[in-house]
Amino acid sequence: MHDIRLIRENPAAFDAGLDKRNGGFSGLADELVKLDETRRSLIAAAQEMQERRNAASKEIGQAKAQKDEARAQALMTEVAALKEKMPAVEADLKAAEAALQDKLAGIPNIPAEDVPVGADEHDNVERHRHGAPRSYAFTPKQHFEIGEDLGQMDFETAAKLSGSRFVVTKGPLARLERAIGQFMLDIHVDEHGYTEVNPPVLVRDDAMFGTAQLPKFRDDQFRAGDDYWLIPTAEVPLTNLVREMILDERELPLRFTALTPCFRAEAGAAGRDTRGMIRQHQFAKVEMVSITTPGTSADEHERMLSCAEAVLKRLDLAYRVVTLCTGDMGFSSRKTYDIEVWLPGQNAYREISSCSVCGDFQARRMDARYRPAEGKGTAFVHTLNGSGVAVGRALVAVLETYQNEDGSVTVPEALAPYMGGITRIERAS
Structure with a gap:
């Protein structure tokens, strides 16, 4: 606002x-x-x-x-x-x-001065790359081919239950998906100093308005009765933890993280990524949210990006970071970094995390303020949010990166402690 x-x-x-x-x-x-x-x-x-x-x-x-x-x-x-x-x-x-x-x-945020001006994703500016795409002695498969061949990823049954853009994972593959989420959450809590939160996944209109999902993006959300919405991201409840509050500057920054299911209608994505797990109506995501003073939000943005990158480095996944141009950035954002992970099966980089600084745009909608340590009165806080990272897309990246010629998938070393001794996912005999 x-x-x-x-x-x-x-x-x-x-x-x-x-x-x-x-x-x-x-x-x-x-x-x-x-x-x-x-x-x-x-x-x-x-x-x-x-x-x-x-x-x-x-x-x-x-x-x-x-x-x-x-x-x-x-x-x-x-x-x-x-x-x-x-x-x-x-x-x-x-x-x-x-x-x-x-x-x-209904008016979006104004881009920061250093955001590249452009029309769409083709004008995004690459910031840096980490790791090199692996070479394979065979033609890499896409994740849905791997999962279906393992007999542990079922889109057909999911469609019977819920329609398109849903999936059922089973057995060791389901455990791997759970392991990825837990692994990410542990890193952000134990190493990056975020406070773990288990928030509601049903929120009221005011909460959706506060983070600007409403009113402009109403058609992209799932309504749950007259009074509630299913969250499209944990950004909504985590950011709204400070709505209508006056914080003391000494309390800042506040850093929250959560692993939640997320729900998106994908109204604007007709015909895009119709196969597989890239674009689902329901998916899990680890979210990071920071509440800062105006003077520290830019540095916090860089810190948040590094926290998201740490997950992919630990999983030994190749990726690149791009700065979104003015025509591709989100409604609430002043500046956004996207992390795009390399998917061997698609032979392309695909988004796995988006880290944005929103300035006081959301704080004005939520009436979230702080009292400066020096001076009088109050000022609006700055808010930031980032994927730390999308669990489903991380699963996609792990399956495609760690696939073997015989159809099995090697469990990344970083996930071994969460897998109960499973080091390789194979088709059940």
């Missing part, structure tokens, strides 16, 4: 910042300022009417004390007229405030 006061003070900078997101925002500041002028004029009118009503009420008493019945009667008529008009003005004010807030709620 943007601050209308800042937009009023520098409308040209606001429009210029938003125009980096593929344009379409020309003149938006003027529109917002006009909505705000209407709101402010109605506030002034309502205050003036209330002040006049209060003053006239006092004058009635004075007129009666002076036995000036004519004046008292005139004043009572004026008060009655004001009382009759005020509800309409208050209703207009409420509508004007709603119109402004609705407009502001």
